[in-house]
Amino acid sequence: MTSSLGRGSGNGVRGGARRGRGGRIGRTLLAALVAAAVVVPVSAAASPRVPAPAPAVLAASASPQEHYAANLANLAAAARMAEEAGRGGRAAKLREMAAAGAEGARFLDFDGRGRGRAVEVFGDLGTADRIAVLVPGSDTTLDTYRRFRDGALSLQRRLAREHPRSAVVAWLGYDTPGTVSTTVLTADRADRAAAELGPFLSRLRGLAAAGARVSLLCHSYGSVVCARTATGSDVADMALFGSPGTGASSAAELPTRARVWAGRGSGDWIGDVPHVRLGGIGFGTDPVDPAFGARIFAAGTAGHSDYLKPGTASLDALARIVLGSEAPRA
Incomplete structure (x- = not known):
């Protein structure tokens, strides 16, 4: 889902009302489908047959610098192959990705095949002692990558104003589900993604500065991924923000030792979708419900795609979480 967690307890969370609606199976399924239908599709084509070279193997x-160089070369080759295959739109987007930054973009991983995968670093991993890993929700592909990158850049700039030794990692390391699809209603993609994210976090420890503090920021369907990732x-x-639920009934059930936060902006429509689980459909308890047990951070008036926009209360709160400060409570 490209949705967000919505209102915190101080912003009108209607936990009791939603729990009452949760028993209405037909309404739940209808609400989920309607929610998917009313979201403006931002993914364009899924591009399953876009040719590209196999990912670089190192x-x-x-070192991070060796990864950056190898993946930039791979990205350039993918752009050429896409152009030759008549996929000019994809080629243009890949060139834009490669050109970002005065010294070129910094990709720890890149795979230009199909919908694509990319793991990009903003800041210096070698010196950063505060690192945020962003995990996106549905419809995030190489064709829509710019909006994901914009959020990562916004967060990095906000962090750097207060703490220069910080970095953000934009982790598009899985095949995200489509917003208008049945896959967005189940945890199948999340389970596969969690099997990739866990090892990546361990690997990141070896690439980052010793003792760096790592935070996991999970938007929409990405919160389902994070909730299934063993972080140790x-x-x-x-x-968790913009979350449709996690599949767990409480934060204590998540396979992590991390402090678990949740927030919802007053403009986020996902708060009106019933948080229930029926078999393998749906994700259960709303993370901003006090019964879930997460720390609720103030997300202001954020809409579903607004949490990382410059100047927002939600961006400030997330930055404080990354820096290890106490975020404003809802």
Whole structure:
């Protein structure tokens, strides 16, 4: 889902009302389908047949700089292959990705095949002692990557104003579900993504500065991914925003030692979708419901896609979580 968690307890969470509606199975399924239908599709084509080279393979001991160089070369080759295959739109987007930044973009991973995957770094991993890993929701592909990157850049700029030794990692490391699809209503994609995200977080420890504090920021369907990821001691804080639920009934059930946060802006429509679970459909308890047990942060008036926009209360709260401060409570 491209949706967000919505209102915190101080912003009108209607937990009791939603729990009452949760028993109405037909209405739940209808609401989920309507929610998917009314979201403006931002993904364009899924581009399943876009040709590209296989991802670069580097030694486990490779430095971040070696990863950046190899993946930029791979990205350039993918752009050429897309152009030759008549996929000019994809080629243009790949060139835009490669050109970002005075010294070129910094990708720890890149795969231009199909919908694509990319893991991009903003800031210096070698010196950062505060690192945020962003996990996106549905309809995030190489064709829609710019909106994901914009959010990561916004967060990095906000962090750097207060703490220069910070970095943001935009982790598009899984095949996100389509907003208008049945896959967005189940955890199948999330389970596969969690099997990729967990090892990545361990690997990140080896690439980052010693003792760096890592936070996991999870938007919409990305919160389902994070909730299934075993983080061990690799993550200090996990923030769920724009969440349709996690599949767990409480924060204590999540496979993490991190502090778990949740927030919802008053403009986020996902708060009106019943948070129930029927078999393998739906994700259950709303993370901003006090019964879930997360720390509720103030997200202001954020709409579903607004949490990382400059100047917002939600961006400030998420930045404080990453920095290890106490975020404003809802």
